[in-house]
Amino acid sequence: MPGLTVTEAITIRKERRLPLPGRVLVAVSEAVSAEDVVAATELPGSVHTVNVAHDLNVNGDEVPRLMLKAEGDPVKAQEPIAEYKALWGIFHAVSRSPATGTIENISAATGQVLVRGPSLPVELTAYVDGTAVEILGEEGVIVECRGALLQGIIGIGGEARGKLAVMVESPDQRLTAERIAEDCTGKVLVGGSLVTLEALERAREAGAVGVIVGGIDAAVLDELLGERLGVAITGQEEVGLTLIITEGFGELPMAQRSFKLLEAHEGQHASLNGATQIRAGVIRPEVVIPNPDVEAAPAELTATELKVGSPVRLIRDPHFGLLGTVTALPEEPQQIATESLVRVARVQTEDGRELTIPRANIELIQE
Amino acid sequence: MKLEEINVILATDCGSTTTKAILIAREGDEYRLQVRGEAPTTVEAPYEDVTVGVRNAITEVEELSGRRLLDDNGRLIQPATPTEGTDVYVSTSSAGGGLQVAVVGLVRRMTGESAQRAALGAGAIVMDVLALDDGRLPHQRIERLRQLRPDMILISGGVDGGEERRVVAMAELVAAAKPRTRLGARFKLPAIYAGNVEARPRIAEALDEASALTMVDNLRPTLEQENLGPARAEIQEEFLRHVMSQAPGYSELMDWVDADIMPTPAAVGDIIQQIARDQEINIIGVDIGGATTDVFSVFDGTFNRTVSANLGMSYSVANVVAESGLDNVLRWLERDIDASNLDNRIRNKMIRPTTVPQWLEGLKLEQAIAREALRLAFEQHKLLATGLKGVQQERDIAQAFEQTRAGEQTLVDMMRLDMLVGSGGTLSHAPRRVQAAILLIDAFAPEGITRLAVDSIFMMPQLGVLAQVHPEAARQVFLRDCLVRLGTCIAPAGQGQPGKTCVAVTFTDTGERIEVPTGQLVRIDLAEETIREVTVDPVRRYDVGAGRGRAVRTQIEGGVVGLIIDTRGRPLQLPEDPAARREAAGAWAQAVDLYPD
Numbered sequence: 001m002p003g004l005t006v007t008e009a010i011t012i013r014k015e016r017r018l019p020l021p022g023r024v025l026v027a028v029s030e031a032v033s034a035e036d037v038v039a040a041t042e043l044p045g046s047v048h049t050v051n052v053a054h055d056l057n058v059n060g061d062e063v064p065r066l067m068l069k070a071e072g073d074p075v076k077a078q079e080p081i082a083e084y085k086a087l088w089g090i091f092h093a094v095s096r097s098p099a100t101g102t103i104e105n106i107s108a109a110t111g112q113v114l115v116r117g118p119s120l121p122v123e124l125t126a127y128v129d130g131t132a133v134e135i136l137g138e139e140g141v142i143v144e145c146r147g148a149l150l151q152g153i154i155g156i157g158g159e160a161r162g163k164l165a166v167m168v169e170s171p172d173q174r175l176t177a178e179r180i181a182e183d184c185t186g187k188v189l190v191g192g193s194l195v196t197l198e199a200l201e202r203a204r205e206a207g208a209v210g211v212i213v214g215g216i217d218a219a220v221l222d223e224l225l226g227e228r229l230g231v232a233i234t235g236q237e238e239v240g241l242t243l244i245i246t247e248g249f250g251e252l253p254m255a256q257r258s259f260k261l262l263e264a265h266e267g268q269h270a271s272l273n274g275a276t277q278i279r280a281g282v283i284r285p286e287v288v289i290p291n292p293d294v295e296a297a298p299a300e301l302t303a304t305e306l307k308v309g310s311p312v313r314l315i316r317d318p319h320f321g322l323l324g325t326v327t328a329l330p331e332e333p334q335q336i337a338t339e340s341l342v343r344v345a346r347v348q349t350e351d352g353r354e355l356t357i358p359r360a361n362i363e364l365i366q367e
Numbered sequence: 368m369k370l371e372e373i374n375v376i377l378a379t380d381c382g383s384t385t386t387k388a389i390l391i392a393r394e395g396d397e398y399r400l401q402v403r404g405e406a407p408t409t410v411e412a413p414y415e416d417v418t419v420g421v422r423n424a425i426t427e428v429e430e431l432s433g434r435r436l437l438d439d440n441g442r443l444i445q446p447a448t449p450t451e452g453t454d455v456y457v458s459t460s461s462a463g464g465g466l467q468v469a470v471v472g473l474v475r476r477m478t479g480e481s482a483q484r485a486a487l488g489a490g491a492i493v494m495d496v497l498a499l500d501d502g503r504l505p506h507q508r509i510e511r512l513r514q515l516r517p518d519m520i521l522i523s524g525g526v527d528g529g530e531e532r533r534v535v536a537m538a539e540l541v542a543a544a545k546p547r548t549r550l551g552a553r554f555k556l557p558a559i560y561a562g563n564v565e566a567r568p569r570i571a572e573a574l575d576e577a578s579a580l581t582m583v584d585n586l587r588p589t590l591e592q593e594n595l596g597p598a599r600a601e602i603q604e605e606f607l608r609h610v611m612s613q614a615p616g617y618s619e620l621m622d623w624v625d626a627d628i629m630p631t632p633a634a635v636g637d638i639i640q641q642i643a644r645d646q647e648i649n650i651i652g653v654d655i656g657g658a659t660t661d662v663f664s665v666f667d668g669t670f671n672r673t674v675s676a677n678l679g680m681s682y683s684v685a686n687v688v689a690e691s692g693l694d695n696v697l698r699w700l701e702r703d704i705d706a707s708n709l710d711n712r713i714r715n716k717m718i719r720p721t722t723v724p725q726w727l728e729g730l731k732l733e734q735a736i737a738r739e740a741l742r743l744a745f746e747q748h749k750l751l752a753t754g755l756k757g758v759q760q761e762r763d764i765a766q767a768f769e770q771t772r773a774g775e776q777t778l779v780d781m782m783r784l785d786m787l788v789g790s791g792g793t794l795s796h797a798p799r800r801v802q803a804a805i806l807l808i809d810a811f812a813p814e815g816i817t818r819l820a821v822d823s824i825f826m827m828p829q830l831g832v833l834a835q836v837h838p839e840a841a842r843q844v845f846l847r848d849c850l851v852r853l854g855t856c857i858a859p860a861g862q863g864q865p866g867k868t869c870v871a872v873t874f875t876d877t878g879e880r881i882e883v884p885t886g887q888l889v890r891i892d893l894a895e896e897t898i899r900e901v902t903v904d905p906v907r908r909y910d911v912g913a914g915r916g917r918a919v920r921t922q923i924e925g926g927v928v929g930l931i932i933d934t935r936g937r938p939l940q941l942p943e944d945p946a947a948r949r950e951a952a953g954a955w956a957q958a959v960d961l962y963p964d
Contacts, residue, residue, distance in 0.1 A: 047543050049505040049536075060532065104543060109569045110536040114543050154718050218685075218710040230686030231658075231677055232717050248718060249711040278682060278718055316722040317712050317729060338730040339798035339963060342723060361722045 004151040004246075004284060006258050009294040012149055013133070016124050017140035019043065024135050032126040032143060034161050034271055034290075039124045039140045045117030048098045053111025055095035056084040060111030067113070069103045075115060076100050082113070127159055128271045129290040147291040148265060150246070150258055152212070155274025155285025156225070157242035158235050160188070162209040164262055164270050164289070168192040171259035174251070175213050177202040184208040188270050188287075190262045194251040195243075197223055204240040210272050212262065212287060214247040214254035221249075235275025235283075242274045244285045252321045255313075255365065265289045306364060312347060316361035323365070324349035368446065370837055373454045375447035377428070377436060378829035379421055380631055381408055381460040381620075384657065384721075386417075388424035389829050390432050390453075391844055398840040400848035403824055404428035409616075410462040416616035417462060418623075443623055455836055458624050459828040461631035462614070466491040466606050467549065469517040471537050472498045473524035473562075477755075481587045482523040482561065484751065485595040487672045489602035490633030491518075492659070497540075499533060505540055512544035518610045520546065520556060520578070521598065522570070525563030527588045534562050535569045542577040554613065555579040557605045561586040561598040581605070593755055606630055626835045632661050634831025636672050638845060639663045639788070641834060643670075645842070648785035651811065653741060654827070655791035657681035657720055660740055662748035666778045671752035675744040680737060680793050681720030685713050691739035698941055699735035699809065701953035704728070727962060730798070734806060737793045741810030749777040781814040781937075782860060782912055788850070790822035801890070801959055804853045804928045812939045814860040815912035816903065818924055819853040819931075852895055854926030859909035860937035868906055869934035875900040875920070881932070886951070889932040890959040893925035931959065 022041020026032055052067075053060045066082045075081055075097040082095040097115050104114040126132075130145025165187040167179045175191025177198040185207035191199070195213040197220045203211055222228050224239055246254050270289045277283040306312070308329060314322045328346035334356065335341055342358045349355060376391040376398070386408045390401040404427025409420035422441055429436050435451045438444050444452030468491040472479030475498035486493050494515050497508050512520075520541060524534035541558065548556045558578035560570050564585055574580045583597040607627055611617045621628060629637075632654075639652040643665035652663040658679040663672045677686045688696055693706060713736070716722060724730040753776060787807050789795075794803045803821045807813075826849050834841035859870045865886040873880040876899065883889050893899065903911045904918040913919045923930060935941075935955075942948040956962060 044545065046506045047509045047540075049540075105539060107535070107539055107573075109572070110532050110539065112536055112539070114539070116543075217707070218714045219707065221714075228685070228689040229714070230689045231683055232685075249714040250708075278720060315715070315719045316725055317715070318726055320712070320715060337726045338724050340723065340730075340796070358723050358725050361725055363719070 004153065006150050006255070006261060008148050008261060009146065009291075010149045011144060011146050012128065012130075012288055014127055014130075014143045014145075015136070015140065016127065016143055017136060018122065018124055021138035022122070024138065024141055026132040026141055028132055028135060030132045031130075032132055033129050034126055034269070036126045037123045038126045038132065038143065041122050042119035043122055045101055045119050047104065048101070048115045048117065050081065050095060050098060050113045050115060051111065052082045052095040052113050056082060056093045058084055058111070061108045063111045063113070064106055064108050067106055071103050071106055073103050074101070075103060081115075127161075127273075128288050129269070129292075145288070145290045145292070146294050148261055148289040148294075150212075150261060150287040152244040152246045152285040152287070153248055154232055154234070154276045154278070155242065155244045156221070156234055156237050157210075157239055157274040159271070159273045160209040160242040161269060161271045162186045162188040164188050164190060164266050164268055166190040166263050166266050171214060171256060172253040175199045175211070180206055180208075182206055188212060188272060190259075191254075192259070193253040196220065200224055200241075200243070208241055210242040210244065210270075212244045212246065212272070214245070215250050215252035216243075216245050217251075218249045232276055232278035234277075235273070237274075242272050244272060244274055244287060247321065248315070250320070257365070262287070306345065306359065306362065311365045312345075313363045313365055314347065314349075314355075314357055314361060315363045316358075319349070319355065319357070322349045322351070324355070326362075327354065329359075368454060370839070373837060373840070375434075375453045376455045376457075376833060376837065376840060377425065377443070377453040378456070378833050379424060379458045380826075380828040381410075381417055381421065381458060381462045382631065383462055384408055386420040386424045387825070387829070388421070388428045389826050390428050390434070391833075391840060397847070398843045400826070400844050402428055402431040403826070404431060408462050410614060417460070417614065418616045418619050421458070421620065455625050455833075456623055457626050457829070457832045457836060458620060459629045459631045459634045459832045460611065460617070466602075466610060466630045467494050467518045468492070468602065469494050469512065469515050469520045469546075470496045471520060471522045471524070471541060472496065473530065473533055473537065474498060475500050477590075478523045478525070478562065478587050480751070481593050481595065481755070482521050482598070484593070484671065485523075485561070485586050485598040486521050486602060487674060487751075488595060488633075488636065488670065489599040489606075490630030490636065490672075491602060492674055492676055497537070499537070508540055509544040512541060512546045516547055516549045517556070518549055519602065519605050520558045521602065522558060522560045523562045523586050523598075525566060525585075526590055527564050527585050529563060531563055531566040531569070534566045535573060538570050538573040542573050545577060548609075554609065557581070557609045559583060559598060559601050559605065561601075579609070591755065603627075603630065603633060626832060629832045629835070631828045632672065632674065634828045635661065635790070636663050636670065636831070637834055638827050638831040638841070640665055640670050641838070641842070642786070642788075642845075643668070646785075649780075649783050650786045650788065651779070651784060652788040652827075653744065653790065653794075653807075653811075655680060655737060655740060655744075655789070655793050657792070658683050660744035660791075662744050664748065664752055664779055666752075666780060666783070669778055671748070671778065673744070673748040673751050675747050678740045678744050680733065680740060681716060683717075683740075684736060685717040687736055687740040687743070688713055690743055696732075696735050696739050698948060699738055699952060700731060701949050701956060702728075703945075703949070704732065731962065733793070734797070734802060737806055738810045741806065745811055749779045752778045754778065781812065782910070784813055784815075784817050786818040786820065787811055787813055788820045788822065790825055790827055792825070794821050795823065795825045799961070800851065800853055800927045801961055804856070804931060805888075805959060805961060808856055808858070808931065808933055809939070812858070812937055813856055814858055814937050815910070816919065816921060816923065817856045817858070819856055819926070819928070821851050821853060822849055823851045824849075852924060852926035853928040854893055854930055855923040856931045856933060857903055857911065857923075858933040858937060859905045859911050861905075861909040861915065862936045862940070863906065863908045869909055870903060870905045870911065870932065872930075872932060873902045873904070875902065883932050883934050885934050885936065887932075887934050888955040888958045889934075890928065891930040891932070893923070893929040895926050897925035898922050899925070
């Protein structure tokens with residue numbers, strides 16, 4: 001059962017890994033703040049192929065001896081890299097580099113030369129305020145921090161950091177454009193049950209870096225993305241802010257516990273990441289609020305055992321979003337309305353109904 | 368151990384979400400399924416050890432069967448005694464997203480496509496096909512290769528003794544990309560070269576440093592010939608050597624098994640091919656999962672497999688609707704649903720993929736989406752399951768006028784299909800078996816006379832790998848416990864006027880004659896293991912296999928659903944008017960007793 005973590009005090013370890021080996025800029029036990037660069041590398045530049053054999057009108061195997069540059073030599077755009085002269089210069093052809101970079105490879109087999117453009121520097125920040133606890137060779141570092149953690153169900157956009165600003169009075173209120181002030185520079189806005197498209201646009205214009213809210217209409221999300229979201233693998237979107245949905249699609253009040261947690265930290269810095277991957281290797285979007293003063297439990301999987309009395313949320317239509325308490329857990333599978341034989345739970349909902357629900361359609365709410 | 372001494376067999380399939388274990392035992396002369404257990408797969412954090420999930424699934428088997436299989440140290444007890452242990456243990460795996468391969472060829476629709484078929488046949492997911500004519504610039508291909516992070520690269524190109532320079536140029540591009548593997552940044556990416564044999568020395572020069580290179584026979588030695596066997600075998604070998612051995616816990620699992628661990632789809636492909644061979648039939652198999660849908664076909668002995676990576680019923684459910692369009696989903700329903708609410712419902716299934724439909728309307732919607740997922744996956748399969756492209760073939764005048772380019776026609780011929788087998792949760796676990804039958808008929812639109820079956824509890828993967836060690840045990844369990852015979856579908860191809868007679872079916876033994884008008888679905892009880900001889904006599908506009916208006920005398924097989932006569936026409940056309948369409952959908956559902964009242 002995919003219980004999402006919502007906790008005031010936890011030890012969080014973040015692996016900060018470069019795409020390619022490079023330099024790690026911090027040492028073990030060093031304190032880091034979220035914006036600090038902890039590792040850096042250079043990604044190889046893009047590669048351009050030059051058909052030198054064709055340019056010079058010669059066979060591929062003649063190319064190496066006609067080269068003016070050797071492998072590893074730097075070249076400038078339009079600089080000659082190979083030349084062919086015959087009959088005292090009557091026949092003369094030159095091959096030029098299409099870009100600035102270095103000669104990567106000269107192939108006698110194909111007569112082609114690869115020119116690699118300048119490398120691209122990549123800098124990796126700590127993402128959270130904390131301490132470097134482990135160096136991953138030349139590839140990165142593990143940063144540990146204590147604080148509050150809230151996992152969402154799905155997010156959009158990558159890493160962001162800003163001050164939490166709660167825009168609604170209660171978790172069942174919608175986040176509409178009217179609730180958003182003109183200047184929200186660097187803020188992470190917290191809404192209630194639903195965010196409208198107008199509110200998202202307004203938030204972006206006002207300079208907000210993130211929005212955390214209970215629900216969103218599928219159509220609004222598609223509008224924001226400019227395409228239909230087909231699979232829940234996200235994090236690379238560039239929509240101007242990071243969006244974290246805590247409950248699901250449709251109008252769904254944010255869970256009390258999540259809302260209270262965000263409210264309690266209003267004005268504090270939060271690090272958030274919308275990256276989601278709902279399949280093998282599941283990744284949930286998250287909000288991290290570092291707080292070095294809390295007594296944190298180690299970062300481990302919390303037990304999510306369903307018991308009589310467990311507070312639960314129903315996560316499948318026709319009762320999607322309803323909250324309740326487990327009143328019985330019959331051992332034997334039972335036949336439900338679809339005629340399927342499944343294991344069920346009896347749930348007393350907040351509106352007083354007693355329902356029989358497949359256990360697969362129940363989510364434990366962590367206390 | 369001699370085959371005849373094997374009494375107990377344990378087999379597991381480590382899927383990306385669930386690890387399934389089955390226990391088979393000999394009862395007298397035959398092998399039968401005893402019990403099945405399952406547990407969540409544990410390849411990911413916090414466990415990061417596949418054997419934890421395997422042990423949990425085996426523990427469930429122990430509880431259900433009363434047979435102790437693991438000793439106090441958690442090791443398998445081997446060989447079996449009358450009360451303990453197992454003689455043989457085998458396993459398949461698709462955990463961690465299966466086997467992901469990037470394909471490089473020269474011409475996309477020739478060597479590129481042959482290489483793609485080789486990789487798919489080996490049970491892989493093809494991430495991308497890079498070729499000279501893929502419309503990308505060289506640096507874009509390099510970028511793409513770098514971005515992909517496959518488990519391995521398959522490079523093909525050129526017939527033997529032919530084009531060499533451009534194949535080497537493609538290999539140089541691969542080297543320039545310095546591609547990385549998905550699982551371990553410190554390992555060299557396995558690359559398999561299966562192109563022009565004469566280019567081998569120069570390929571080695573280009574790739575030796577950048578990859579762990581192996582070479583096999585050219586998969587396209589001449590334009591007219593495809594030789595996929597060696598490349599497929601090497602892909603599976605590399606899968607074990609590099610991919611599996613680096614996945615968490617697999618080195619231990621590899622010690623346990625009595626036959627190599629196979630990629631799950633490769634095992635399913637093997638069992639499908641075995642049925643086709645044994646019964647000398649043309650067959651289509653489909654496995655609809657949460658994230659992907661695999662389609663397998665064997666026509667005239669030629670095997671093809673495709674995987675539609677983003678067509679599935681949970682993780683990919685929203686993508687099915689995005690690709691098919693909401694209207695195509697709704698056309699299968701007898702009642703209108705509020706579309707805005709529907710969009711949210713479907714997305715909620717995507718983000719909470721393990722939920723199940725709990726009311727009838729939810730089940731109907733899920734089965735409507737499943738029809739579209741199956742239909743789209745089958746469309747993709749037909750496009751790839753073709754004859755060899757780039758081959759000169761003689762064409763007659765009629766073909767030339769029809770503008771069909773020889774070699775591009777799909778090998779899939781629904782009229783000549785003998786058997787359609789469904790597998791995967793949506794089909795295997797449909798509350799009524801007739802629902803699985805109708806889903807298969809609606810999505811695949813079989814023509815003429817076709818047998819239908821489903822995998823009872825999705826154990827084709829385990830039986831596929833078991834067939835490597837004990838083909839007879841695998842065959843017996845497959846026929847007796849795995850394959851649920853649904854019955855036979857008679858579907859005349861052609862179009863006619865609604866209400867007018869389409870086809871008449873006469874049972875030879877009793878003389879009973881059933882006449883069915885155009886535009887109907889009819890279900891007739893015909894018990895399992897019953898074989899009856901019939902004459903199927905279509906009217907002039909329709910064909911059931913012998914040509915328009917010609918009768919066919921044949922034997923049909925019964926099943927848990929029976930005989931379904933489908934006179935809705937082929938291609939399958941539903942009424943265009945929404946009200947008429949809904950009415951028809953309701954009438955068809957009622958005619959075959961599809962849902963409870």
